[in-house]
Amino acid sequence: MSAYERQMSGGTAPRRVLSHALLFALLCSTALVAASGNAAAFEIFGIKLWGSSEDEDADIVDPLRYAVTIEAPDADEDLAEKLENASALKDDEDRPVSGSLGLLAKARGDRDQLVAALYADARYEGVVIITIEGKPLDDLPPDAEFSGPQPIPVVINIATGPKFTLGDIRLEGDAAGLAGADFGLIAGGDAGSGAVLKAEASIVRALKEEGRPLAKVTEREIVADHATSTLDVTLTVAAGPVAGYGDTTVEGTEKVDRDFTEYMTGLKRGRQYSPEEVDEARDRLLGLEVFNSVTLKEADSLDADGNIPIGVEVSERKPRYFGLGGTFSNTEGLGLQGYWGHRNLFGRAEKLRIEGKISGIGSNELTELNYNAGIMFEKPGVVGPASKFFAGANTVLEHPDAYDRFSVKGNTGLSYDLDRQQTVSAEVALDYSKITDSFGKHTYLIASIPLRYVYDNRDNRLNPTTGFRALAYAEPSYDVLNGAAFVKLRGEGSAYQALDAASKFVLAERAAIGSIIGAGLQDVPADRR
Template sequence: MTWGALMWGRRPFLPSFLVVASLAAASVAFAPAAEAFELFGYHLWGDKKQELTPEEAAEAVPYKPDLTLTEENEELKESLEESSDLVSRADEPPAGVNALYARAVSDRKRLIAALYADGRYGGTVDIAINGMPIDDIVVGGEPPASDGDVPVKITVDPGPQFTFDEARIVSAGSDADISENPADYGIKTGEVAGSQTILSAGDRIALKWRQKGHALARVDEREIVADHATNTVDVTYHLTPGPVAHYGAPTVEGQERMDPDFILRYAAIEPGKRYDPEELAKAEKRLRELGVFDGVKIREGKELGPDGTLPLTIQVEERKRRYFGAGVTYSNTEGGAVELYWGHRNLFGGAERLRIEGKVGRLGDGDYEDLDYSTKVTFAKPGVLGPATEFTAEVFAIHEEPDAYVRTAAGAIVGMSYKFTDEISAKIGAEVERSRIEDALGEHDYLLTGVPLGLTYDSRDNKLDATKGFLAMLEMEPLYDAEGGNGMLLSETSLSAYRSIDSADRFILAGKVAVGSALGAGLEDIPADRRFYLGGGGTIRGYGYQNVGPHRGNGKIIGGLSYFLASAEVRTRLTDSIGAVAFVDTGNAFRTRYPDFSEPLRTGVGAGIRYLTPIGPLRLDAAVPLDKQDGDPDFGIYVGIGQSF
């Protein structure tokens, strides 16, 4: 059955009268045209533009589409143009007139579905190729003659917009906690009766029952009555809730190197427990976050098993175990940096990760003997004490020469993290480091042992490019220097917030506040690399790297015992792949153990461009200092991957 009184071309399907229709037809073919993206010759997402063979190119038929509405409605016209293949793919001429005809026939279905989505069930779509209606074109016959690009005329009479009148839910069961009011699911009298609204409401009704343990709950039929005399729609949902279900013993499919028993333990689905779709979704998410799978899907049985439980199958597709890559950053105040890394995602079958990396920094910021070098090996073992835990171990060696000090060090860190909820996690570890540091206060050797502690709250919707949510972090580390016999406590706290100010998430307000403090030992007894410095990328853009904070009388940077930092950004998405940012950073580092706000704050302002990719935005920022000091540039340029915070 179809939706009533819709016409393709000029042929009505059914009389414009009362029609009972199935909703499935309303959703056919309605999807905006996908966009493709390639970077350095590699296809990253979207529908890849199809290359024509030389023979096809010779037969290609360039055309010029023109979509018009019989009424003034720019919003609807834009929606139709986004849905239309003829419009969105006009720069991809089809290989021959028959291919153009096929595209036009398909496009008519897409446009009809787009009208359904806008609640218009009495519209017409006429398409003519070089003046000839597509219903009159004979496939394989002579193409309509044309000089130059073939004109394709698309004329849409959208017809009236239908609204909801009566709606009801007919269920084979009842539950006092589940509403049977269609308005609670989006079907409200007098509102636009869009096809997607009708579909989504049925899905929400079934989901409500599933959340109560009815795994097999389904809407068997959506009964639609469209009255063309009043331009209204009545909807009746016929629901079969099914019995309350409990989990059967899950099985695993698709694993290659992964241990299936580990997958089951990490999914943490308890056989016999009452069905909960949110619990299964969290299990899928946990398995994806291991980083070892390309795909994870927990498939539910379509009926209960002989023992009355719901069969579950965890289907996985493993990624390549080994990977390698490189990273590049640049700033005119810090020079360039190049990083190379190699990794393994699944060493022993339990998603154990190994990563080896090396980095050279301060390229172009001085002589070659002043370069920074570092290497690090990191091992991680998830699920050590259950799926919420992860063990990590790291060894490192580093030689760095920022303006404030020269440091050569080696050390190791082990730690354990625990995830209390999706938002809250904590970590604890043990650290040992041997170093030699020369700075404005002299040359010192250190043998440090410490216990790093951390607590994080993260509700961001996207870790790479957030549009809403918060990130709060508290990090503390008690340290003891065996060489100098000094103890100290270092702590840092930060809060970042993100808020979209429009429904399309094209305008984002982002802000960050951070403070740090060092207690216990005096400034001269705290290793220079553990003191606080601001200035440069990641802190106050526009100023010299680490140049904001305490200096000696000779102008040498010595760092502070505390700091305060605040940043604000307005992020705008100009297109699907290009964004712009305006920002301001302010703060200072202080000799005192707590921020001293009687001292002036240093402020930098600037703007930047973002190139949006699946691995995070590529960032280019330019900033100027508003209170330039000795050692600060006239402006700063920063290039990197990811948002600044």
């Protein structure tokens, strides 16, 4: 038992109920917040270019600097790192606090965070003692003053204690028929606070997937047995009735149409509730790119018809955006690009984007510069919330090593999300181009029907650490001017797997295959080969 726990409980006991402590541990481990003031000094990559620490201190009332030492001799390297990361005192060591009261408050909060970190690692006998100027935190009066030379010495001594494992597991109430092992609650298994609460959330989720939106844990008893270093867990769960969706109400819209936002959730009144559908609705609204944040909340009770009302809270993004950029290299010269866009053109998340790019300035003759200009339009929800209409036009003048090309192209089509992982799309396109390559000068007018299927279960599309993405693409094409017909086929896949628990190292693999069927090489435009 930590010193802090002894203070709160009034003594030690061989078995203790820890439900509130576990909840607090989860909150601490998932929401560590550090506040900082505005700094007058300017620093980049750890190098202060101008200003000084005195400039920073001027923004803080009665600035008090301190130095932290963390002593955890029993902790292995991994736990020691977790404890250091949990310490706000350590993280903010280079920033002064506001006087002695600020240091006391920060130290008390730090002790809570460190106890939470120990619980997350199943260390329920851990002891955290913090001393300031050699005096234990619990012995200091609320108005203690630290007048010694700065930085004030702060020592955090941590005795981690043994690592607990799960003991007796009991699921009661409407969860009595469920097996704890299916949710990671196994005797002898991981007893960390995060693991226990994750299992609890999984049990509730399993019941909600049966269409029970009011499923919840009604009673939680978690007892640490210090004699055996085990954690006994008893969860009582109320499943609640099966229900459908009630009314969907939207708050926070300003320029985006409120009825359209409700429509795009796809949650039809009376259809059986599904937590996965609610998640899909949130993702779909975020995918409109007109909202900074989207929150869907289920009501605490059913309506008169036995349905669950859904509340949607949104905050809007700025509708217009633009950008300018440039590149330079000694081989390709200067390149300039710019774009302008609107995310909510007519109030229903219609997107318009105009962009242009020029490259090769300085390295090529004016007649050999590369140009690219385009305009794109998207309208979501045309045939259901999961659909999107798109159209575009662009013109290209480019001079790569293999050919010279001038092209004007237009396309229009429809995409549809089958679910959160699968998307299909089809479009029609017309491309007029003049190309000079090793086969001579040619003029083409290609009519095509690009078809695409994408499966994507990556955990994060911008920075994936697990999962894979697969693409199947077919484009039947016909050259109206020359009478050539061909089909372009392509398949590709990429897979990702983290090699460590922190996902610092990720193994990524990619493979692709393609072919053109139905026409000779000289009959296919150079940019499509």
